[in-house]
Amino acid sequence: MNRVSFPCLVLVLALVFACRSSAAFNLSMGSSLSVENPYQTLLSPDAVFTAGFFPVGVNAFCFGVWFSEPSTSTHNLTVVWIANRDEPVNGQHSKLTLHKNGNLVLSDLNRFTVWSSNTASNSSAHLHLRNTGNLVLFAARHNVVLWESFSSPTDTLLPQQLFTRNTQLISSRSVTNYSSGYYSFYFDKDNTLRILYTGPDVSSLFWYDPWLLSYQAGRSTYNNTRIATFDSLGSFTSSDNLIFSTIDYGAKLQRIFRMDPDGNLRSYSRKGLGDEWNVTWEAVLQPCKIHGICGANSYCSYVPSTGRKCSCLPGYIMVRNTDWSYGCKPAGFSLSCKSNAKKEFGFVHLPRIEMYGYDYGVYGNYTLDQCESLCLDLCNCTGFHYKFGDGQYQCYPKAQLRNGYRSPAFVGDLYVKLPKGLLNATFRDPNNMCSAKLTEQLDRTYERSNPNGSIQFMLKFASALGGLEVVCIFVVWFFVTRRSSGDKKDSELEVLAQGYLQAAGGFRRFTYSELKKATKGFKEEIGRGGGGVVYKGILSDQRVAAIKQLNDCNRGEAEFLGEVSLLGKLYHMNLIEMWGYCVENKHRLLVYEYMEHGSLEKNLSSDVLDWRKRYEIALGTAKGLAYLHEECLEWVLHCDVKPQNILLDSDYNPKVADFGLSKLLNRSEHTSSEFSRIRGTRGYMAPEWVHNMPITSKVDVYSYGIVVLEMLTGKNPTESNVQWDEGGGETYKKIIVQSVMEKINLAAHHAETNMGGEDEEKLEILVEVALQCIQEDGNARPSMSQVVEMLLHREF
Known part of the structure; x- marks a missing residue:
């Protein structure tokens, strides 16, 4: 292990002291942080987190907590908590003040209160930013916590932060707009964790899959705690039996767990200063199934090169060009209840597109003609699904066309009801097939006034201090990274394999002795290839399994990593399901479901x-x-x-x-x-x-x-x-x-x-x-x- 010499250590400590002179560790009673001084911030003792004002619009600011080091490529702040996400303050004369009565207040121009901790203290109180990223207001005499940011999260959960029945994660409106968005993650009334879409017009649950009962989704309603945790190793555990580990489980990394603006719940990690955040787990593997992402009368399709794309249905155009959540509207027509509706309307056939929900009902054993006639007779029927299931063709007339997505895995067709004059028309809506990213900007600006001479001087002085901070951070980073480079690293193979311990899905790690016993000493061979031999086995829970033993150590480990990293996060009815793995000394084994008829x-x-x-x-x-x-x-x-x-x-x-x-x-x-x-x-x-x-x-x-x-x-x-x-x-x-x-x-x-x-x-x-x-x-x-x-x- 490399060690820093005493003179160098003194130099580093001196530089650190100089770097932090513009930031504080505590805010005491009667003190304030001003929006006009960007260097008035609170810093966690390890300098990983910063609390202060940051810009969210033209001369508009929020007070929050963020990782001190932005990503070097994007230079974007990673904000983890915001006090006033829906009511930004003016860039002049706004303050965060800890009053002498123990109340923490965020005030806008003209001392208008925007946010308050609603606390009181008879003894001395301090506001402190901890190394966990938790902003804590505590009474110094008995060290009693009066208020903490961990108890009121915005869209992000940090390691060691409890998630309870009284908290929820609400997404931002977009990647550039921090105000409250349309998606929330919370404990529902049945004690299970859910994701809810609450859009401009409607709301709906979409995760876990709304057609599943809780036990079918691997959840339990029999608990009264309603509590979940996300730890620093990358493991999430909830009282409703939602348990998973990230793909980099076990590594010592910076981590966040976030309800993202696009409606997906994800965990991220990065190694440290300036690194990019990488997705290590996400709730919805098929992103087009997220409700509301493209709005009404539109559908989502996935393009590998660019991600999700939204398209209006034929006969419809976008409502708001900058925001797909408002969906599409009829291009100059309305549905009719006239007696001659059958003569005026027809249907456009769109294969493999599903519109989830809003059915008039399910009509079994219907022909296509009968389904068309039914929709034409219903005044507000916008179209219908026609699919084969349970041994017969089924008709689903739709009152609304929402939650649309196109997928080769969906077995069914959509028929959209349109005036006959539009059936063969070509719609060239320039907004069709636009990115599904939410791009609406924050509608909040403040007029700026010209700064006086003293303010200009302070800004120049602050800029000079900022330059000194950059130098300080670089020096500290140099010594810290040199020291950490000598630490012993965990096995990458073990970390990756541990990352897929998805208990809710039955994925687990087996010991070599377990698999040897299951196969009766690797007795019954059922397959062989260049990578290894496959044996039939009976697991301890009596499931019949196919157990692949990789026979070449060098190539076997590469194949092991390839298969585990892929199959651990893939699920489809036409892909083999992996139940677990074994990594013990030189043994590399994979456990699959057994296929009765072989290859x-x-x-x-x-x-x-x-x-x-x-x-x-x-x-x-x-x-x-x-x-x-x-x-x-x-x-x-x-x-x-x-x-x-x-x-x-x-x-x-x-x-x-x-x-x-x-x-x-x-x-x-x-x-x-x-x-x-x-x-x-x-x-x-x-x-x-x-x-x-x-x-x-x-x-x-x-x-x-x-x-x-x-x-x-x-x-x-x-x-x-x-x-x-x-x-x-x-x-x-x-x-x-x-x-x-x-x-x-x-x-x-x-x-x-x-x-x-x-x-x-x-x-x-x-x-x-x-x-x-x-x-x-x-x-x-x-x-x-x-x-x-x-x-x-x-x-x-």
Whole structure:
């Protein structure tokens, strides 16, 4: 461990004293902090937090607490508490004063009281900013806390801050507007933690999923404490059984837990001074499912390169150009209750779009014509959902069109009611497909007056002090970081693995002895690959599991990190579910759900997979990949799509598995050139790998197309009798296409395949989709969400 010499230590202490001379540790009775002096602040003893005035508009200020060091790239303050978020004060003559009666008061121009602690004290009182970020007013005689900021949070929870039945987190209006927004996180009346959207017109609960009962969401209503904590290691624990750990659990980092302006609840962390904040957990993994994000008569779609996008429905235009929460309005029409409404109105078909809630009712066993007629008969029906469920088609006529999102995973279609004159019109609303970010600015300005000479002098003097502070902070940072660099670091592997201890979802860490016992000494092998061997096991809770033992220490650890970091935060009905892991000495094991029918590869030659099952397997696989590419927290490339990595459950439903070769990209990235090696399996790899071209999600699309062709023909591209050339497999594709055409010709004459008309049509759809997916030019291939659309609706 590096140590600072005594002379250097004296120098550092002297500089620290000089740096802090413009800030105070305590505010005593009769003292004030003035908005006109930006260097009149309170500083926590470790200098991590600062309390004072900060600008929120033109000559408008709030009093709050923030991390002293902003991010170096954005220079934005990380504010964790605000006294007057909805009523900023003037930039002149506003003060925070601790009166001699023990009351802490924030006053605006002309001494108008904006905020007060409503406290009183007979003894000496002090306002102190603690190292935890808690601003505390306490009576010095008995050290009694009279008031603290931790008891009235705004949008942020800090480690060691209790969250109770009497507190809530309310989002900011936008990233640039600190006033109260539309989303709140709180303990509901049933004792469970919920997120509520309260918009300009309506309000609704959306997390946990509103259609779930509390026990179905893993929550408990049987508690009377209603208390939650977020600790410094990254663990959140609540009395309603909401328990999770961040992906960097255990590391000594700066952390915050925030109700964000976009309606998502997230935890962030950073290593220290000036670093960027990184998301380490979030409540809603599919961001378009957040209510109110795009407002009424609009829908949200997720674009990997830019995030969420909002679009008005056909026939509608934006209400307020700067704020999507107000949604869209009819473009010059109104719904009619006239007797001839059926002649005046029709419907626009929008596949895969859901509008949650506001149903007139659920009408089962309805044809599409019956559903259209029902909506036309209802005066205020704006449209309807039509979907298949519970063995029949169901009709959901809508009184309002809200909470809309488009997803390849949603099985249903939306029909929007419009005047017939608008059905074929092209709407070019310039505001459509705008970013879903909330951009409305704070509507609060104050006129400035010219400062007098003394104020100008004070400002120049304060600027000089500010320059000295910068030097001081740099010196302190230099010595502190040199000292901390010698500290022993925790194992990155252990920290990452511990980060996914999501108790609410059943994810856990197993010991090696537990898994050895579960597999009876690794006796029953059910699969084998380049990364390891998979065994069947019975866990202590009697669940049947597939336990993968990674056999190569170097490569095994890399695959372990890849799979845990991805699967620990992904969930989709067509993705394999991970139940836990083991990391003990050199042992690296992964615990998955057991798939009764094994891999698609083992079933391809079986007669049990008729053409209908093969079609459903192709569709389910496409949905799983579409989720990876477009809907999860990050943009995930699988990089090794092949029949061995598509597993089948007891009903032959497919689940994409084996993420050891996956590539995780940020949402802002279209492509990646950072692959250290070629990934995938020869025969299924796209030409981009061979020709050193940019790698995008289209490499998975190509592999998917090869898998579908293999399902159609039974020809394996990796077999020795199938020639593979360096042109991306052109020889194989010629053989495979020829084989497919032979199948189609046989199907046309109902020979050998014994197909009906519907199965023949499914075969033709699969062929057309597969051939589009294996195009040489990656840009010519469809996305996986488009593949889902084509398989469901044949929209080529």
